[in-house]
Amino acid sequence: MLPCQRHLFNLPKDIAYLNCAYLSPQLHRVSEAGHRSVAMKESPWLVKPSDFFENTEAVRGLFAQVVGTQADNIAIVPAVSYAMAVAAKNVLFSSGQRILVLSEQFPSNVYPWMELVKEYDAELVTVDAPEDRNWTQAILEKLDETIALVALPNCHWTDGSLIDLVKIGKQCRALQSALVIDATQSLGAWPLNVEEVQPDFLVAAGYKWMLGPYSLGYLYVAPKYHQGLPLEHNWISRKNSEDFAGLVNYREEFQDGARRFDVGERSNFTLMPMSREALSQILEWGVPNIAAAIGKLTELIAQRATDLGLYVTPNHLRATHMLGIHFPQGVPDTLTDQLVKNQIYVSVRGSSVRIAPHVYNTVDDVDRLFEVLQAVL
Numbered sequence: 001m002l003p004c005q006r007h008l009f010n011l012p013k014d015i016a017y018l019n020c021a022y023l024s025p026q027l028h029r030v031s032e033a034g035h036r037s038v039a040m041k042e043s044p045w046l047v048k049p050s051d052f053f054e055n056t057e058a059v060r061g062l063f064a065q066v067v068g069t070q071a072d073n074i075a076i077v078p079a080v081s082y083a084m085a086v087a088a089k090n091v092l093f094s095s096g097q098r099i100l101v102l103s104e105q106f107p108s109n110v111y112p113w114m115e116l117v118k119e120y121d122a123e124l125v126t127v128d129a130p131e132d133r134n135w136t137q138a139i140l141e142k143l144d145e146t147i148a149l150v151a152l153p154n155c156h157w158t159d160g161s162l163i164d165l166v167k168i169g170k171q172c173r174a175l176q177s178a179l180v181i182d183a184t185q186s187l188g189a190w191p192l193n194v195e196e197v198q199p200d201f202l203v204a205a206g207y208k209w210m211l212g213p214y215s216l217g218y219l220y221v222a223p224k225y226h227q228g229l230p231l232e233h234n235w236i237s238r239k240n241s242e243d244f245a246g247l248v249n250y251r252e253e254f255q256d257g258a259r260r261f262d263v264g265e266r267s268n269f270t271l272m273p274m275s276r277e278a279l280s281q282i283l284e285w286g287v288p289n290i291a292a293a294i295g296k297l298t299e300l301i302a303q304r305a306t307d308l309g310l311y312v313t314p315n316h317l318r319a320t321h322m323l324g325i326h327f328p329q330g331v332p333d334t335l336t337d338q339l340v341k342n343q344i345y346v347s348v349r350g351s352s353v354r355i356a357p358h359v360y361n362t363v364d365d366v367d368r369l370f371e372v373l374q375a376v377l
Contacts, residue, residue, distance in 0.1 A: 001289075001292065001293060001296075002285060002286075002289040002290065002292070002293040002359060004359065004360065004361075004362055005285075005359040005360055006360040006361075006362070008027050008028055008029070008281075008360070009025045009026065009027055009028065009360045010025065010026065010028065010031070011025055011360055014343055015343050015345070016342075016343060016344040016345065016361075016364075016365040016368045016369065017345050017360070017361070017365075018344065018345060018346050018355050018356060018357050018361060018365060018369060019345045019346050019347055019354075019356055020189075020208060020209060020321075020322075020356045020357065020358045021157065021185055021208060021209075021322050021347065021354060021356035022208070022345075022347050022356070023207060023208065023214075024207060024208055024209065024210075024211045024212075024358070025358075025360065026211075026213075027211055027277065027278060027281055029277045029281065030211065030212065030213070030274045030277045030278050030281075031274075032277075033273040033274045033276070033277045034213065034270055034271075034273070034274045036273065037269050037270040037272075037273045037274070038270055040269050041269060047269070049242060049244050050242075051267070051269070052236065052267040053242060053267065055267070055272035055273055055276055056076060056262075056266055056267050056272055057071070058276050059076070059218075059272055059275050059276050059279060060074045060076065060218075061074075062276065062279035062280060062283060063218040063279055065283055066187065066188065066279065066282060066283065066287065067187070067192060067193065067194045067202070067220055068192075068193035068194055068195050068196075069194050069195060069220060070257075071257075072223075072226075072256055072257030072258065072259075073194075073220055073221055073222070073223065073257060073258050074218060074219065074220060074221075074257075074258055075218075075219040075221055075258040075259065075260075075261035075262050076216070076217075076218065076219075076262045076263060076266040077203065077216075077217045077218070077219045077261070077262075077263050078215050078216060078217065078263050079108070079205065079215070079217055080106075080108040080109065080182050080184055080203050080204075080205050080217060081108045081111070081112070082217075082231065082263060083201065083203035083217065083219040084108060084109060084112040084113075084151075084180070084182075084201075084203070085112060085231050086201070086219065086221075086230070086231050086261050087112075087178075087180045087200065087201040088112045088113070088115075088116050089228070089229050089231060090201075090225050090228040090229060091148075091149055091178040091180070091200065092148070092178070093116060093120055093122070093148055093149065094120065094148070095120045095121050095122065096120075096121070096122060096123075097120070097122050097123075097146065097147075097148035097149075098117075098122060098123045098124070098125050098146050098147050098148060099113045099116065099117055099122065099123070099124050099125065099147070099148065099149045099150075099151060100125045100126075100127065100139070100142055100143065100147050100149070100150045100151065100152075101113060101124060101125070101126055101127070101151050101152075102126070102127050102129075102135065102139075102152065102153070102156065103126050103127060103128050103129045104129065104156070104158060104350050105151075105152075105153065105156075105157075106153065106157045106182060106184070106185075108182065109151050109152075109153065109180075109182040110151070113149070113151055122148075125142060125147065127139055127142050132314075132317070133156075133159070133161040133313040133314070133317050133318070134317055135156065135161055135162070135163045135317075136162075136163055136164040136167060136168065139152070139163065139168055140167070140168070140171060143168075143171050143172070143175060143177070144175070145175055147175065147177050148177055148178065149177060149178045149179075149180060150168065150172055150177050150178070150179050150180070151180045151181075151182075152165070152168065152179070152180075152181055152182070153181065153182050153183065153184075153185055153186070154181065154183045154185070154186035154187070154190065154192060154319070155185060155186050155190065155318065155319040155322075157184075157185045157349065158324055158349040158350040158351075158352045158354060159312075159313055159318070159322075159323060159324020159326075159349070159350075159352040159354060160185075160298075160313065160318045160319045160321065160322040160323045160324060160354075160356075161313045161317060161318050161324075162317055162318050162319045165179075165181065165192070165197045165199070166196050166197055169196075169197045169198050169199060173198065178200045178201075179197075179198075179199045179200050180199065180200055180201045180202075181197070181199045181201070181202040181203070182202075182203055182204075183202055183203065183204045184203070184204050184205045184208055184209075184217075185208065185209070185322070186209065186319055186321070187204040187209060187210060188204070188208075188209035188210040188211065188282050188287065188290070189209040189287070189290050189291055189294060189319075189321035189322075189358070190209075190287070190291050190319045190320065190321050191287050191288055191291060194220050198222070199220065199222065200222050200224075200225065201219065201220065201221055201222070201225070202219070202220040203217055203218065203219045203220070204217060204218055205217040206218065206275055206278070209321070209358075210275075210278060210279065210282065211278040211281065211282060212271075212274060212275040212278035212279070213270075213271045213274045213275060213278075215271065216268065216271045216272075216275055219258070219261060220258075221257075221258035221261055223257075225258075226257055226258060226260070228260075228261075230254075230260045230261050230262075231261070232263070232264055234262070234263075234264035234265075235247055235264075236255075236262065236264070236266065236267065237254055237255050237259055237260050237261075237262050238250075238251045238253065238254060238255065239251050239253035239254060239255060241255065285359070290321075290358075290359060291319075291320050291321060292320070293359050294320060294321040294322075294357055294358060294359065294361075295320030295321070297357045297361055297363070297365075297366060298320055298321065298322065298323050298355070298357065299315065299320075300363065300366055301323060301325075301355055301357075301366055301369070302315065302323055304366070304370050305325045305373075308370075308373065308374065308377060309328065310325050310326060310327055310328075310373075311325070311326040311327075311328070312324070312325055312326070321356070321357075321358075322354060322355060322356035322357075323354075323355055324349070324350075324352025324353065324354050324355070325352060325353045325354075325355065325373075326351055326352055326353075327353075330351065331348055331351070331353055332376045332377070334376055335348075335353065335372070335373075335376050336348060338372050338375065338376055339369075339372050342368065342371075342372055344365075344368055344369055344372060346369070355369070
């Protein structure tokens with residue numbers, strides 16, 4: 001079992017940070033890489049052409065390992081919304097077809113599809129939240145030959161309710177429906193293999209469970225889209241862009257694989273080294289080990305919440321890395337203020353108090369949380 005890793009983060013002893021689903025704390029090694037990188041531009045004469053490529057390719061390869069694929073299938077993006085715009089530009093869609101999303105799904109994986117259905121005079125189908133939180137079954141019941149695209153997370157961002165993407169992916173392929181996944185609230189803390197799921201597109205922002213900096217994310221693009229249309233046309237995604245003297249020789253050809261979908265200025269000299277360190281740490285720990293360590297805490301939280309008469313999605317229907325606590329009469333008005341007063345940090349999302357620990361948390365943090373919960377009930 002992976003022991004507590006709090007010493008690798010800058011977390012004061014009096015802070016109980018149970019909110020990784022909001023914004024992860026930063027590893028010391030990630031901060032150090034950022035400090036070194038900021039100083040790099042003080043001496044631009046030392047920046048070599050290879051510096052525009054080395055970290056980017058390393059990060060591409062590291063993320064590919066996290067999701068179980070090859071580096072050629074990974075594009076570098078600044079945000080989930082950018083990735084979804086790439087997907088919307090490349091999936092086959094026609095008038096009258098339908099797109100499926102979840103109730104209270106994160107907006108970056110809803111707004112693009114709202115625009116697409118308007119463009120094609122199509123329909124957005126929303127799966128209502130099932131009472132038992134069995135999203136997988138509810139999705140399968142809505143899936144039919146009229147659904148051209150299915151836009152989902154791996155788990156619901158408000159409470160960690162899990163979606164069986166392998167099962168959903170199989171049904172999507174049978175119906176020839178595109179599957180587009182926002183895995184931001186699971187990837188890095190819950191195992192996912194794209195070869196098993198076989199999505200068309202899958203994206204994860206880097207600043208939550210991937211433990212990286214803000215404004216950088218990763219996009220898996222299935223090989224069948226590698227000849228598709230990029231969202232923008234920048235110099236670095238073109239063939240032989242490593243030859244700076246030859247950039248005036250404009251080319252139609254792109255770099256190999258999914259690199260044509262990279263955002264311009266992907267080689268951010270500060271963010272890339274930070275992301276490289278974050279991804280390296282995740283791989284050193286191992287995602288299954290991370291999930292198991294966090295799961296010990298969320299299992300304890302779920303049991304203690306249930307003992308207080310609060311509702312939590314059953315263990316077999318949620319991911320192990322986060323959970324939502326539902327109060328019978330709604331979230332108490334004073335809860336958030338009381339938690340902050342005691343330096344305990346969680347999020348309220350929808351009707352849930354979302355608890356999202358990581359490998360830096362301990363049972364003491366859980367005890368502090370429940371002291372406040374009991375006091376406000």
